[in-house]
Amino acid sequence: MGSKWGALLVSEALVKINANLLEISQWNYKLSNAGVGTLIRDAFVAQMEEEGKSLRAAKAALESALSSGTDLLVHREKCDQMNESYKTASLQVRKHVAHSFADYLLCTLGRGVPVKENVYRDQIILQRIPLLLPHEMYHFLYDDSGKLRVDRQELALYWHHAKVGWLDADHPGVGHNVIGLYGDDCRYNKSGEKLISITWNAVLEESTSLELSRFPICVLRCSLAIPDYTLKRIYSVIAWSLQALAAGVHPQVDFEGKPLPVIHAKNQGKPIAGGKAYVVEYRGDLKWQREAFGLKCHWGAAEICHVCNAVKGGAVLNRHSQGYITQGVLSVANGYPSLTCKAYNGRLMLIFLDRCCHTCLEDHPRDVELVNACVGIRALCGWFDMLERAGRYLDLNQRAGLYMVGRKFVATVERLALIALLQGHQRWKLQPKLHCFVHVNEEHAWWGFNQRFNHCYVDEDHIGLTKKLAQCVHRGPLMEFRILCRWLLRLGSWSPSDEG
Numbered sequence: 001m002g003s004k005w006g007a008l009l010v011s012e013a014l015v016k017i018n019a020n021l022l023e024i025s026q027w028n029y030k031l032s033n034a035g036v037g038t039l040i041r042d043a044f045v046a047q048m049e050e051e052g053k054s055l056r057a058a059k060a061a062l063e064s065a066l067s068s069g070t071d072l073l074v075h076r077e078k079c080d081q082m083n084e085s086y087k088t089a090s091l092q093v094r095k096h097v098a099h100s101f102a103d104y105l106l107c108t109l110g111r112g113v114p115v116k117e118n119v120y121r122d123q124i125i126l127q128r129i130p131l132l133l134p135h136e137m138y139h140f141l142y143d144d145s146g147k148l149r150v151d152r153q154e155l156a157l158y159w160h161h162a163k164v165g166w167l168d169a170d171h172p173g174v175g176h177n178v179i180g181l182y183g184d185d186c187r188y189n190k191s192g193e194k195l196i197s198i199t200w201n202a203v204l205e206e207s208t209s210l211e212l213s214r215f216p217i218c219v220l221r222c223s224l225a226i227p228d229y230t231l232k233r234i235y236s237v238i239a240w241s242l243q244a245l246a247a248g249v250h251p252q253v254d255f256e257g258k259p260l261p262v263i264h265a266k267n268q269g270k271p272i273a274g275g276k277a278y279v280v281e282y283r284g285d286l287k288w289q290r291e292a293f294g295l296k297c298h299w300g301a302a303e304i305c306h307v308c309n310a311v312k313g314g315a316v317l318n319r320h321s322q323g324y325i326t327q328g329v330l331s332v333a334n335g336y337p338s339l340t341c342k343a344y345n346g347r348l349m350l351i352f353l354d355r356c357c358h359t360c361l362e363d364h365p366r367d368v369e370l371v372n373a374c375v376g377i378r379a380l381c382g383w384f385d386m387l388e389r390a391g392r393y394l395d396l397n398q399r400a401g402l403y404m405v406g407r408k409f410v411a412t413v414e415r416l417a418l419i420a421l422l423q424g425h426q427r428w429k430l431q432p433k434l435h436c437f438v439h440v441n442e443e444h445a446w447w448g449f450n451q452r453f454n455h456c457y458v459d460e461d462h463i464g465l466t467k468k469l470a471q472c473v474h475r476g477p478l479m480e481f482r483i484l485c486r487w488l489l490r491l492g493s494w495s496p497s498d499e500g
Contacts, residue, residue: 010066013079017059020086022493024052027093029143044093051086058082113233115224124226130481131218131237132488134179134200135245135272136264141202141215142274147494150177150274154204161393162280165447173246173278178203180281182214182459183288185222188470194222196231197466198238199459203281212494214462216487219470219480231292248276281454286432299432307439347384354381369419369427376412379405383441387452394448406441410434 027048031041062075115127141147159167159174167174183198199214206213217238225231240255250267254260260268282289289306290298297306304310357374364370383405390398416428440451466483473482 010062010072010076010079013062013076013083014059016083017055017079020083021052021055021059022489023090024048024055024086025495026492029140031093032143047089048093051082051089055082055086114226114229116226127224127477129218129220129234130484131234132216132484133241134215134217134238135241135250136267137200137215138179138245138277139250139267139273142272147491148202148205148274151204157393158204161449165449173276173280176248177275177277178280179245179277180283180454181279182283182456183292184284184456184459184463185288186463186467188467195466195470196220196222196225197463198234199462201458202277203454212491213458215491216462216466216484219466219483221479235292242279245272245277248272283454283456283459285456286436304432305435305439310435350377350381350384354378369416369423372412372416372419376409376416379409379412383409387450390450390452392450392453394444394450396448399445399448403441403445406437406444410438410441 028041028045031044058075058079058081062072062079065071065075113127113129114124115129116124142150155175155177158178163171163174180201180203181198182201183196185194185196187193188195197219198217200217201214218234220230220234237255240251244251248271250270250272251260252268254264259265282293284292286299289295295306297303302312304312354374354377357370357377361367361370361374383402386398386402386405390402394402413428413430413434417430420427443449444451465487469483469486470479473479473486
């Protein structure tokens with residue numbers, strides 16, 4: 001029997017077995033969540049585990065037969081029998097579980113949110129957008145599922161450092177768990193259509209599973225979103241959920257003050273597993289921050305920075321100023337060479353350019369522009385190196401070292417811009433991100449918190465996963481629902497104990 005035919009023959013049976021094994025791993029949590037008593041729950045779980053052993057044995061035999069190419073039909077029939085046996089044995093267990101794993105976590109509270117009827121028409125309709133509420137996902141992750149655990153020692157160290165640095169000692173979140181929020185949009189197909197993705201994460205959890213270190217709250221096609229309406233309603237639901245999380249108790253009414261649906265009402269008034277949690281990080285690029293918070297100070301306004309009083313058109317060497325950044329200045333066609341590398345790839349390219357510049361300097365040791373370029377690029381390489389070597393909390397020497405090296409980089413870039421201006425070259429442009437870098441560098445010196453631990457690299461990895469899931473599902477009214485369901489399948493099969 002050919003290998004292709006053999007693979008087709010057994011694939012259906014293996015898919016069913018894998019689905020059943022995944023379900024078996026979730027029975028304990030499902031029964032517990034449904035309020036089934038401990039004795040009955042333990043008996044059901046033990047019975048399902050026995051069925052799981054038979055399924056695993058049948059699966060191993062079928063895979064072995066597929067490798068050898070013999071007795072495929074015999075082992076295929078055996079797998080079908082084991083699947084039917086499990087289906088029969090699990091009927092009694094299913095009666096005790098009113099709702100599925102996805103039903104419990106997926107929420108469509110309220111009457112829906114205002115969205116466009118479709119891409120080509122501006123008619124507004126109310127559509128029920130699926131959400132993974134932060135307080136319910138948090139409860140699931142820290143409950144019997146064992147996906148996450150609170151490290152009290154690490155938590156105490158975080159709050160000790162925060163009180164010394166940037167927070168008041170009487171902050172209500174002191175001593176409780178900490179989470180972060182992230183938002184961004186991304187293109188998910190060749191037509192350039194975009195998705196909005198909002199996620200949260202446990203700040204002090206450092207999972208080796210990049211795909212499951214960020215937990216989605218919602219995804220939404222940009223083509224459906226109505227400016228100033230759609231996201232505001234979603235934000236109100238998220239804020240309501242986060243307030244419940246800060247209180248540490250499941251809410252008794254929904255975000256509109258109405259009774260909760262039955263599936264969400266069974267936990268009302270009960271403590272949330274893992275305890276209280278407070279949002280301490282809001283992450284996202286400049287575009288997202290501007291749109292999400294309605295910032296009046298941004299790169300397109302006269303006052304460009306929401307943190308300080310920086311304005312456009314100030315002196316080049318003034319720390320709180322940036323030159324005018326126009327569409328033409330940002331264009332390569334207007335004379336400014338530009339090399340754009342995102343995230344970690346940019347750091348690798350930086351090391352390569354450092355080697356190239358120093359090699360060129362050996363041939364042209366008196367070139368002022370090249371000397372300054374070498375100083376600037378070496379300073380930035382050193383800054384990244386110190387950042388990577390340091391832990392979450394910086395001591396005084398690390399604060400001073402990072403600040404001095406960062407200031408050297410900024411001063412060198414400003415000097416290069418002046419040199420280019422004097423020579424009549426369009427080679428070194430000052431961008432708004434340089435101003436952001438100044439603030440990051442200053443916060444290292446002020447607060448002693450390593451900004452490497454709240455960058456967006458992992459968040460962007462999750463955006464990449466969201467794009468893949470979007471490309472795998474059918475479009476239509478249920479597209480967002482299908483994306484979240486596929487992610488929940490990954491979450492259900494994730495076991496932190498398997499990480500290595």
